Amino acid sequence: MKTRSTNELAGVERQAARFQQICELAFEYEGFQQAIQIRPPDISTRGMFINTARPFPEGAVLKVRFRLARSRLVIRTRGEVRYCLPGVGIGVEFIDISLADQLAIESELSSQS
Numbered sequence: 838m839k840t841r842s843t844n845e846l847a848g849v850e851r852q853a854a855r856f857q858q859i860c861e862l863a864f865e866y867e868g869f870q871q872a873i874q875i876r877p878p879d880i881s882t883r884g885m886f887i888n889t890a891r892p893f894p895e896g897a898v899l900k901v902r903f904r905l906a907r908s909r910l911v912i913r914t915r916g917e918v919r920y921c922l923p924g925v926g927i928g929v930e931f932i933d934i935s936l937a938d939q940l941a942i943e944s945e946l947s948s949q950s
Contacts, residue, residue, distance in 0.1 A: 867898045867915075878903075882942045884916060884930040893918045893927050901929065905945045912938045 878887045885901075893899075897918040904911050916929035 865900050866893065867900060878926075880942065882939045882946070884919070884928065886926055886928050888926040890924050892921050892923050895920060898932070899929060901931075905941060907945055907948055908941060910938075910941050912941065914938065 878885045880903075895918055899916050899918065900913075901916050902911065902913045912934070914931050914935075915933040917932045918927050919930050920928045
């Protein structure tokens, strides 16, 4: 039996390739000071899916920091929650990411293919 991906279940079509080889992911909900438990995300040049049981409203802005596994480059950006799957995770689109960081993510994606 074929299993369905999280995005298929959410009715969301991926617009960019994803990979899971990042480390040291941290994020905070702007305006809130609370620890958030997470599991490794899927990432693309446009955003990421973060596995977390904590629900976030669509439109919430998060400060996101992570380290790319191969290059070890630290990426710091802001992202907006585009959808939430309660108990599963959130789809976040990067809204404030430099071109250099986008190219670094693209390079990581290319090395994983």
